[in-house]
Structures are given as structure tokens and as C-alpha cells.
Amino acid sequence: MVVNLSEQHSLLSNWIAELRDTEMQKDRMRFRRNLERIGEVIAYEISRTLPWEKREVTTPLGISPCRVLAVQPVLALILRAGLPLHQGMLNYFDRADNAFISAYRKHHRDGGFQIELEYISCPSLEDRILVICDPMLATGASLVKTIQMLRAEGEPREVHVVSAIACTMGIDHLQREQPQATIWCGAIDEELTAKGYIVPGLGDAGDLSYGEKMQS
Numbered sequence: 285m286v287v288n289l290s291e292q293h294s295l296l297s298n299w300i301a302e303l304r305d306t307e308m309q310k311d312r313m314r315f316r317r318n319l320e321r322i323g324e325v326i327a328y329e330i331s332r333t334l335p336w337e338k339r340e341v342t343t344p345l346g347i348s349p350c351r352v353l354a355v356q357p358v359l360a361l362i363l364r365a366g367l368p369l370h371q372g373m374l375n376y377f378d379r380a381d382n383a384f385i386s387a388y389r390k391h392h393r394d395g396g397f398q399i400e401l402e403y404i405s406c407p408s409l410e411d412r413i414l415v416i417c418d419p420m421l422a423t424g425a426s427l428v429k430t431i432q433m434l435r436a437e438g439e440p441r442e443v444h445v446v447s448a449i450a451c452t453m454g455i456d457h458l459q460r461e462q463p464q465a466t467i468w469c470g471a472i473d474e475e476l477t478a479k480g481y482i483v484p485g486l487g488d489a490g491d492l493s494y495g496e497k498m499q500s
Contacts, residue, residue, distance in 0.1 A: 316368040323372020357413040365490035410438030419489040421447040424454035
């Protein structure tokens, strides 16, 4: 299933517009904050699909029957671009367990690239609800490889992928390789360049958040 939150206008659409705007991108703090706010909105939407239970809570004046989450998800992020989006999710799922994955594109002289995964820190995922944050779902290659790697830590009950902007090609690839995953995104673009960047997209989310990196 794919949930495109821009199909109905909300404040999220404003934040997506600011993320794309080359003038607004000069303000790194605002860029990171917009990604964080998108993470908060998607966290709320995901929470509506999660199992809940009734619990009696003692107030100063009596007992109140309340609905609360029955289980806490595992929030995973792909470093480094996923940090602001992950923080937004963590602001809402503040008791969640967390997983961290180092995945990056290793570029070749011919213009191609391969996905390298070098680090993972993760709790057991057996029968857990897994939420993976990656702000740009472009080719889908890094997400597919990340999910495959995470499955070595246990078979999750549910898999959710959270992106600010996704490309139809990446969505198709992810659905073929991981059909059980639910994709949540702020917007969907149709075009992908030969180098694997989304058009119109917004550029490199990691560089815009934290500064340009060297490519070795």
C-alpha cells in the first residue's frame, strides 16, 4: 500500500513546497525542521493504524479508561539524511526502540553506483512493527537492501517506509522486492535521472541538512 499525504491539502504540502524551494533551502535549520515536522505528521498517521488497548489511568479525581498503544514500534533510519525525519517520528513515538543503518551510494567513474551497507545497530525485530525513515525514495535500492539486512535481526510483523518525497520507479521497485511494506510519503514525483536523483525532487537531502560531503 502507498499513502501519498499530498493528495489532500494540509500544512504538510506547505512544508514540502519549502523543502523544494532553492531560496528556502539556504536555511539549513528550517530545512531540517520541515523534515522533522513531516516525520511528526506521518508518525501520527501511522499511529492510527497500530494496535491499541484499554488501560485504566488514575487521575487526581478518579479512574479514567483510556486507549493507549498496545506495542511500541522500532524506528529505523538510514544515516545521515534520515536523521531529521527520524527525530520527528521519535518526537511522537517517544518510547520507541531505535535502529541505525549506514547505507550510501558508492559512485563509479562511469556514473553508476552501488549501495554499500557498513553498519547496523538494532534490537530484535521478531514480531515487531518496523518503521524505516529515508527522506528520498529514489531508486529504492538502498531501502530494499536495508530491509533485507534488517530481516537478519528477526522477522517484523509490519514494515512501514517513511519518505518526504518518493519516485514512482523507486516505489515500484520496493513493492516488487518487499510487497508487504506500506509506503508513507509527502509527495510522489515521476522522473528519475540517470544518476538516480528524483526530478523535480529537492536535491540531496543529506547535503541540504548537514553540508556537502566528499565522494571518494
